[in-house]
Amino acid sequence: MKAFSNLLSDLILTSSRNRKLSLLEQYFSSTPDPDRGYALAAITGSLSFKNIKASFFKDLIKEKQDEHLFNLSYDYVGDLAETISLLWDQEKGGNMPRLSSLFENLKKAKNDELRNHIINILNISTADQRWAFIKLFTGGLRIGVSSRLVKQALANYGNVDLEEIEKIWHGLHFPYTNMFSWLENKGSKPKISIYDIFHPMMLAHPLVMEKDLAAANPKDFVAEYKWDGIRVQIVSHSEGCRLYSRTGDEVSKSFPEIIKIIQGNFVLDGELLAGINNEPKTFNDLQQRLNKKAPSEKFIKENPCFIKVYDVLFFNGDDLRDKTLIERKKVLNSFFSTNRSPMFLSKTIEFKDWRFLDKIRDISNKQIHEGVMIKSVSSPYIAGRPRGKWFKWKRNPKNVDAIIMYAQRGHGKRSSFYSDYTFGVFNKEKELVPIGKAYSGFTDEELNRLDKFVRSKTINRFGPVREVEKTLVVEIAFDGMSLSNRHKSGIALRFPRFKRIRWDKPTNEVETLEQIRKSFLG
Amino acid sequence: MISIDNKLYIRDIDTYIDPFFPVERAIITHGHADHARAGHKHVLCTPETSEIMKIRYGENCASSFQTIKYGHSVKIGKISVTLYPAAHILGSAQVLLETPKHKIVVTGDYKTILDRHLDPFEVVPCDLLVTEATFGLPIFKFNKPEMEIMRLLDNISKNRENTFLIGAYSLGKAQRIIWLLREAGFSDDIFVHGSMDKLCDFYQSKGIRLGTLRKATLDNKKDFKGKIIVAPPSALKDRWSRRFENITRCYASGWMQVKQRAKQSQIEIPLVISDHSDWNELTNTIKQTGAEKVWITHGREDALKYWCEKNGIQAEPLSLQHRDETIEL
Numbered sequence: 001m002k003a004f005s006n007l008l009s010d011l012i013l014t015s016s017r018n019r020k021l022s023l024l025e026q027y028f029s030s031t032p033d034p035d036r037g038y039a040l041a042a043i044t045g046s047l048s049f050k051n052i053k054a055s056f057f058k059d060l061i062k063e064k065q066d067e068h069l070f071n072l073s074y075d076y077v078g079d080l081a082e083t084i085s086l087l088w089d090q091e092k093g094g095n096m097p098r099l100s101s102l103f104e105n106l107k108k109a110k111n112d113e114l115r116n117h118i119i120n121i122l123n124i125s126t127a128d129q130r131w132a133f134i135k136l137f138t139g140g141l142r143i144g145v146s147s148r149l150v151k152q153a154l155a156n157y158g159n160v161d162l163e164e165i166e167k168i169w170h171g172l173h174f175p176y177t178n179m180f181s182w183l184e185n186k187g188s189k190p191k192i193s194i195y196d197i198f199h200p201m202m203l204a205h206p207l208v209m210e211k212d213l214a215a216a217n218p219k220d221f222v223a224e225y226k227w228d229g230i231r232v233q234i235v236s237h238s239e240g241c242r243l244y245s246r247t248g249d250e251v252s253k254s255f256p257e258i259i260k261i262i263q264g265n266f267v268l269d270g271e272l273l274a275g276i277n278n279e280p281k282t283f284n285d286l287q288q289r290l291n292k293k294a295p296s297e298k299f300i301k302e303n304p305c306f307i308k309v310y311d312v313l314f315f316n317g318d319d320l321r322d323k324t325l326i327e328r329k330k331v332l333n334s335f336f337s338t339n340r341s342p343m344f345l346s347k348t349i350e351f352k353d354w355r356f357l358d359k360i361r362d363i364s365n366k367q368i369h370e371g372v373m374i375k376s377v378s379s380p381y382i383a384g385r386p387r388g389k390w391f392k393w394k395r396n397p398k399n400v401d402a403i404i405m406y407a408q409r410g411h412g413k414r415s416s417f418y419s420d421y422t423f424g425v426f427n428k429e430k431e432l433v434p435i436g437k438a439y440s441g442f443t444d445e446e447l448n449r450l451d452k453f454v455r456s457k458t459i460n461r462f463g464p465v466r467e468v469e470k471t472l473v474v475e476i477a478f479d480g481m482s483l484s485n486r487h488k489s490g491i492a493l494r495f496p497r498f499k500r501i502r503w504d505k506p507t508n509e510v511e512t513l514e515q516i517r518k519s520f521l522g
Numbered sequence: 523m524i525s526i527d528n529k530l531y532i533r534d535i536d537t538y539i540d541p542f543f544p545v546e547r548a549i550i551t552h553g554h555a556d557h558a559r560a561g562h563k564h565v566l567c568t569p570e571t572s573e574i575m576k577i578r579y580g581e582n583c584a585s586s587f588q589t590i591k592y593g594h595s596v597k598i599g600k601i602s603v604t605l606y607p608a609a610h611i612l613g614s615a616q617v618l619l620e621t622p623k624h625k626i627v628v629t630g631d632y633k634t635i636l637d638r639h640l641d642p643f644e645v646v647p648c649d650l651l652v653t654e655a656t657f658g659l660p661i662f663k664f665n666k667p668e669m670e671i672m673r674l675l676d677n678i679s680k681n682r683e684n685t686f687l688i689g690a691y692s693l694g695k696a697q698r699i700i701w702l703l704r705e706a707g708f709s710d711d712i713f714v715h716g717s718m719d720k721l722c723d724f725y726q727s728k729g730i731r732l733g734t735l736r737k738a739t740l741d742n743k744k745d746f747k748g749k750i751i752v753a754p755p756s757a758l759k760d761r762w763s764r765r766f767e768n769i770t771r772c773y774a775s776g777w778m779q780v781k782q783r784a785k786q787s788q789i790e791i792p793l794v795i796s797d798h799s800d801w802n803e804l805t806n807t808i809k810q811t812g813a814e815k816v817w818i819t820h821g822r823e824d825a826l827k828y829w830c831e832k833n834g835i836q837a838e839p840l841s842l843q844h845r846d847e848t849i850e851l
Contacts (some may be wrong), residue, residue, distance in 0.1 A: 012781060013790050065660065066832070072825045073661045079782050086661035086779065131781070409759065415788055416759050451761075 001096045002041050003031055003124070007130035012037065012143040020145060024153035028180070029136045035099045037175025039155075042136060042146040046174070049106070052114075052136045053285050057084050057312040060119065064088065081138055085130035094124030100175070102133075148210035148247050159185025163200045166248035171196030184395060195237040198248040198269060199313055199321075200383035204373060204390035212391060213354060213374065218472055220377055222325065223349040223357055225369040226392055227308055228480065229273035230290070230495070234307065234343070238266050243272070254293060257300050258307065260344050265316050266335075269381075270346065273368075278306060278344040280368040282482035284492050308346035309336070310373075313381055322383040326399040328381070362395050371395045397477040398520060399499055400425075401510045404472045405434055409463050417447055418454035418466065421498075423474060424489070427513040432470055433489040435513070441477065441498030450501070473505040489513055490522070523620055523628055524601060528817075528840050531650070532619065535598045537566075537619055540772040549603065551630025552746040555692055564588065566596070570613025570728070570816035574693065576732035577720050592641055595620075606770065608632035608642035610797050611694030612725060618646050627811065628652040631820070633796065634665075634803045639701050639730050651813035652840065655821035656798040657776050663802060664776060671702045674772060677791055682748040685766045686791075692718040693735055694797055696752050697725040699774050700732045702748065702795070713738035713746070715753035715762070723842050740765050759788065776800070805829055 007027045028036050041047040061070055061084045077083040096104065102121065109117050122130050131457065135141050147226065151169060171192030172179050181187035188228060202285040207213065207241065213221075231246040241262040243252045252259050255272070274285035289303050312328050314337075320328050329348070336345040348464050349372065351357050361371040371394035379389040402423035410419035424434040442450065459465035477499040484492035491513075499501050511519075526532050530539040537547040543546055544561035549569075554572035556619075560579035565572065569589040571777040576583060590596055592615065595604040605615035610631040619626040626646040632654065676688055690696040696718050697705045703712065711734045714722060719737060726732050738751045746766050757763060758771055773789045776796030799807065804826060808816055816830050816837040823839035832838035 009781070013784055013792065015790070016789060066828075068828055069660050069825055072822075072828075073659050075660060076659055076822075077780050082781055083661060086663070090663065099672055179567050367559065411788065 001099050001102055001129060001133070004035070004042075004099045005126075005129040007039065008132045008135065008141065008143055009128050011145055015144075015151070016337040021153045022148060023158060024145075024255075025157045028153070028157050033177045033180060034175035038099045038103055039364050040150065040176055041174050043143075043145055043150055045140075047103075047136070049103075052118075052137045052330050054276060057081075057134055057138070060084075060115075060122075061087055072386075081131050081134035083175060085127045087126075088122050088130055089194060089270065092123050092428065096121075096125055096129060122190065147249060151248075154179075154183060158185075164189075166200060167197050170198055170242070170244075170250055194267075194314065195235055195239075198233060198235075199242045199247070199268065200280050201231065201233065201246055202311075202379075202381050202383060202390060203385040204375075204392040205385060205387070207374065207393040208395075209354065209358075209389040212388070218353055221374050222377055223347050223351055224328070224373045224375070225349065226308055226361075226373045226394065227271040227273055227280060227346065228370045229286055229308075231272045231278065232270060232272045232307060232427065233267040233313075234266075234270065234309070236262050236266055236268075238265065247517055254289060254295065255305060258305060261342060264479045265314075266312060267314040268309050268332075268343070268392055269311035269313060270307045270343070272305060272307050273468050274303060274305055275368075276304045276306065277341075278308070280308070280340050282368055282480070282492075283494060284482045284484055289440050293376060304342075306342040306344060309343050310346040310380065320448055324378045324380065325375055326377045336472065349518060357393065361393050387394065397479055397499075398481070400435075400476050400478070400493075400516055400520075401473055401502065401505070402435060403432060403507050403510060404468060405432060405470060405476060406451075406465050406467050408449075410439065414447075414515075417451045419447060419451070421450070421474075423476060425510055428491070433513065434487070435489045435491060436476065436478070436493040436496040438496045446498075446501055464522060471507060472505055473510055475500040475502060481516075482519065491517060523623055524624055526619070526626060526650075526652075528563050530628060530840075532601070537598065537615065540630065543795075548584075549617050550575070550628075551608065551617060552611055553636055554620055554631070554691075555791055557844070560584070566590070566603065568613045568615050571615070571642070574613060575719070575723055576691075587723075594817060606644045606646050607851065609634065609637055609643040610639045612640065612697075612728060612730070614622075614640075614694075616644075616646060616692040618648065625755065626647055626650045626652070627804040629654055629807075631798055632798045632807075634807060637667075638705075639698065641676065641736055645807065645810045647810075647812050648667055648849055649790045649813060650815045650817065651808060651811050652819060653804065653808065653826075654798065655804060655826045657779075657796065657800050658804060658818070658822040658826040660801045660825065662725070662776060662796075662800045664779070664794055664796055666801045667702055668706065670774075670793045671699075672707045672794050674791060675703075675706060675708060677770070678748060678750070684748070684768045684770045687758060687763060687769050687771055688750060688751045688752050688756070688767065688793070689758040689771070689775075689789075690752055692754045693721050695753075695795075696796065697722055697730065697732060698730070699752060699793070699795065700735070701725075701730055704733050709733065710749065713749060713751040717754055718752065752831075789846065808835065 010018055010023050043278045065087050074083045074088060106117060130134040152162055155165050168190055172190060178187060179503060182189050235242045240261040241252055245251050252340040273280040275281040289305055293295055312331050315331050332345060342381045357372050374391045376389050402425050404421050405424045406422040408420040409415055410417055420439040422434050422437050426430045427433050454466055454468055457469040458466045474495050478493040478496040480494035482492050513520060525534060537549060538545045539549045540551055540557040541548055542559055547564045548562040549566045553571050558575050562585035563585045565584040566588045569604055572589050574589040590605055592605055592607050595602045600621055602620045604618040607615045608614040609628050610633060614630060616630060617628040621780040627646045627648040632643055636642060688699060690699050700712055702740050713736050715738055722732055722735055755773060772791040772793055775797045776798055777792045778784050778792030814837055817836060817840045818826050819840040827837040827839060
């Protein structure tokens with residue numbers, strides 16, 4: 001438990017990815033089984049405790065500390081686990097148990113013993129240990145470590161590819177002893193059923209027409225829309241269905257209504273989109289769903305989702321990954337000859353020449369897509385990003401001029417620079433309203449100059465945010481615009497970034513919100 | 523009779539304590555800028571505080587200085603004024619105002635735990651105690667500073683490639699951190715920000731061993747690998763810090779007790795080392811002085827006021843007193 005609480009304290013305060021990785025590796029190498037497995041499960045959010053809620057700890061501390069003083073402290077700290085850990089009396093000394101025995105003892109304890117057990121642990125621990133301990137119960141460690149980062153640390157630790165970890169991850173069992181012994185070259189790679197495996201996805205290269213396809217025969221390729229949702233792998237077998245994201249994270253729990261319906265024996269590849277009856281809505285709409293880990297039925301009804309399927313890896317026990325794309329598409333076509341809602345076939349686009357596709361990819365009004373995909377008909381399904389097989393041809397970005405309104409400091413290397421900018425345009429009432437935030441697209445030199453601009457033109461401060469004189473116009477590139485009632489401007493931009501800084505441009509030449517809405521949303 | 527108001531103005535002798543505007547007569551508890559200002563006519567303080575004020579604001583920052591050592595008194599009119607160690611920074615003092623019948627103590631900023639580079643804090647019994655309350659919440663319970671320094675040194679030994687930038691106030695905290703590092707056996711050169719080298723020299727001249735200090739200038743970038751640089755907190759994330767590579771940001775302050783605060787300010791190694799009293803020190807001091815009445819200033823008054831009242835002691839935040847509401851003892 002000591003090592004684990006040190007690890008959490010270090011992780012929460014570390015912003016550098018590399019340092020987080022090395023902290024995790026150090027922990028895995030210096031902690032024995034099964035404790036490191038418990039820690040791994042805790043960090044990736046798969047360790048579940050008995051039904052002890054935050055209120056249990058609140059009641060405990062109120063017995064020891066005056067309620068009014070507790071409330072004042074909680075107000076100030078803002079985090080329950082930390083407030084209690086600091087208010088609890090200083091440690092009494094004693095042997096803090098190992099993480100695994102701590103956990104098992106609590107699991108075994110009967111309800112009436114549990115309370116004393118927990119009090120005892122709080123008594124013998126330091127403030128940091130109490131904090132880590134209470135965090136374990138009250139759910140969500142919130143230490144800024146994604147499960148992907150943990151997998152990367154495991155890959156580094158065992159000197160294997162991240163892909164290999166991702167592949168077997170969902171078939172591994174707590175406390176991961178066989179995985180650690182494999183990573184330490186003491187045992188063989190854990191054996192896992194193909195339906196417990198996430199199969200790393202085949203990815204596309206951004207298309208450079210002149211270089212990649214100008215000389216190619218369009219007949220050797222198929223084209224599809226590049227949907228603006230999230231890529232998912234659908235793994236279905238007799239025991240149920242799972243959805244994995246592109247990085248191998250299981251996202252099934254966020255989409256219970258979808259996995260409930262899907263039946264069969266296959267592994268498919270497709271795009272998860274917001275919308276109903278094969279009519280996609282914007283990415284912004286999908287975002288609402290992605291933010292909810294356990295959506296209510298009502299919420300699901302109001303924000304329905306479906307999947308456009310474009311590839312198949314396994315079907316009824318057959319591995320199709322070595323077949324050509326055309327053969328795989330045939331399997332899909334026949335599968336989708338009956339209604340498979342909420343799954344739909346992502347139809348291919350008929351085309352004769354590249355110019356036709358070039359036009360299609362840029363048609364923006366109300367078509368919810370990001371451009372087109374061009375795939376070689378003969379391509380097998382190869383994990384990773386093989387050359388010359390699949391291409392993504394994104395829409396040309398759109399541009400809009402806007403005025404810098406606020407700036408905030410960046411993180412890590414950029415923490416001394418004002419590098420995150422909020423920009424806006426004028427609405428009907430001649431009021432400047434924010435339309436987005438961007439923190440990329442400029443050179444280091446430009447960043448230096450922007451930083452100076454922010455520092456010398458600050459007119460107001462709100463905590464870490466600086467409001468600046470509304471004098472600087474920037475040209476923003478973005479991939480799409482959609483309506484949004486979450487923003488005052490009523491619009492949301494997809495992936496905005498700086499294109500040019502218009503040091504010379506007067507702000508009264510910037511198009512108004514109305515004009516922008518008209519030209520991009522019709 | 524002594525009368526004192528919420529600006530810490532003592533009418534009988536026309537004197538203010540730590541006024542933030544220029545006055546005729548001032549008693550200054552210590553050299554920090556929110557207590558010591560330039561432009562007063564007559565200043566009464568400890569010899570160290572007068573030297574610090576002259577270093578920071580120039581020789582002519584007051585028309586005249588009268589200095590008294592700890593434990594010594596001067597009589598102004600009917601009132602005797604004595605300065606006692608406050609163990610906050612070098613020269614910091616509590617002010618005792620005394621008539622044969624009454625005693626008022628204004629603590630200034632203080633801590634009561636033993637800090638061997640300063641004179642130890644003394645409890646001064648009184649009727650009215652004017653106390654600071656910077657860390658006036660029960661969550662503030664500070665560990666031994668030596669433990670915090672050990673944690674830092676341990677981290678440095680494991681990460682030799684990094685540059686350790688420690689945020690610490692230029693006066694007091696910076697020197698205490700350096701002194702603690704030396705006490706812990708750290709003998710490597712320590713680099714300091716330009717704003718603090720005169721004050722470090724001053725501490726050294728008073729016999730506080732800070733070892734070899736060098737200016738953190740850009741002569742040799744590689745020089746800073748595995749090194750400690752001490753700078754004022756405001757410089758931690760400012761342009762000044764861009765000259766260093768691979769920075770690990772540390773911050774020595776009682777505020778670092780709260781992890782979320784440290785995280786928000788992007789501090790990777792919080793050093794919970796404070797020159798102020800924590801909750802237990804504040805409440806113990808109040809009890810030990812035997813004061814019947816407590817005025818609370820500089821900080822989180824509500825929790826401490828609540829605690830006082832629960833323990834049968836009258837308490838009021840200084841800010842809530844009206845200008846003309848004077849207490850007469």
